[in-house]
Amino acid sequence: MRRVRRHLLTWGRANVRDFPWRSETDPWLTLVAEMLLQRTRAAQVEPVFREVRERYPAAADLVRAGPDAAAAMTARLGIHWRGPLLYRLAETVHANGGVPPESPGALRAITGVGPYTAAAWLSLHRGRRAVIVDSNVARWLSRMTGRPYHRDPHGVRWLYDLAGRLTPARAYRDYNLAVLDFTMAICTPRAPSCPVCPLRRDCVYGRTRMDADTHHAR
């Protein structure tokens, strides 16, 4: 447990990537970024985020610009229903004094903000410890433990327990960033890079694979 955490943090120090939203501190802009990142690659989000930051640096700016402006932002990301969602988000934030609510309940009450987005925003941008359990984490921890993988982590108790025990009390931001990038770069859905994985010795799946390689090698 402790070793897994340490290895991830070490890996993260060398490999966590820098995106404009990761160094952004404005609560409105960072929540917009998290919403845009849903089911969307970071490379696609990057230019759109820059444009939002440029044109709508405050929620009030997007409210003033109107629903069509919001739709224009999300159109390039291909998921049309996020346009109205983004506009409603702007209205909600504007009505809340320009800053999104930070209580998990009020945050989750926003349409378009689910468990992942709430946890990511709070832990990465608001200095609140939150445990991220998305399908990437589900895949990673399923391999680690050898337990069956449920793509939808909803209701899988052991997942939440384990993820919660792994998430540090203090270094949760660095840890969550490391997990996000690690599951995208190393513990990938199809062909995970076990040979270079810092966790392969702590991982049921990784050990199995390395053993297989040993037997095949001469």
Place this chain on the structure above:
DNA sequence: ATCCCGGATT
């Protein structure tokens, strides 16, 4: 439980 949508992987 199913749908959305476009990119990645095979």
Place this chain on the structure above:
DNA sequence: AATCCGGGAT
């Protein structure tokens, strides 16, 4: 060409 993948709503 076909399949897989993902966060959230319903």
